[in-house]
Amino acid sequence: MRISMSLPRKLLNEFDVVLKDRGYQSRSKGIRDALKDYIIRYKWMNQIEGQRIGVLSVIYDHQYTGVMEELTAIQHDFRKYINAVMHVHMTEEYCLEVIVLKGDVKYVRDLTEEIMRLKGVEHVKLTSTPSGENM
Numbered sequence: 453m454r455i456s457m458s459l460p461r462k463l464l465n466e467f468d469v470v471l472k473d474r475g476y477q478s479r480s481k482g483i484r485d486a487l488k489d490y491i492i493r494y495k496w497m498n499q500i501e502g503q504r505i506g507v508l509s510v511i512y513d514h515q516y517t518g519v520m521e522e523l524t525a526i527q528h529d530f531r532k533y534i535n536a537v538m539h540v541h542m543t544e545e546y547c548l549e550v551i552v553l554k555g556d557v558k559y560v561r562d563l564t565e566e567i568m569r570l571k572g573v574e575h576v577k578l579t580s581t582p583s584g585e586n587m
């Protein structure tokens with residue numbers, strides 16, 4: 453199937469650099485692999501069960517309208533599952549927020565996905581491990 457899509461120039465340029473580094477001949481093949489990887493990560497994340505402790509790293513553009521307020525509101529909604537937050541003013545434009553989470557994977561996942569959906573958020577990465585509690 454053939455689709456067309458619009459992307460920010462910067463994202464496409466970065467993607468092309470990665471494809472070149474990896475020796476891809478075709479951008480379509482690169483996009484297919486990236487989509488498969490996205491789906492695999494999603495399925496993997498949905499298969500995990502139980503109590504987890506995790507670290508969520510979020511990079512965002514603090515000048516993007518509303519992103520800081522929304523990020524704060526989401527964290528207040530999930531405050532029961534947040535143990536610590538560290539904020540780093542990474543560059544003039546970008547902030548890094550590192551959130552330590554603990555609780556049922558359901559909440560860890562919901563929080564991660566709500567943040568991923570925010571406009572102005574450039575990068576989200578979750579790493580988690582069983583927290584050793586069977587509650």
Ligand code: NI
Binds near residue numbers: 542
């Ligand atoms: Ni900052």
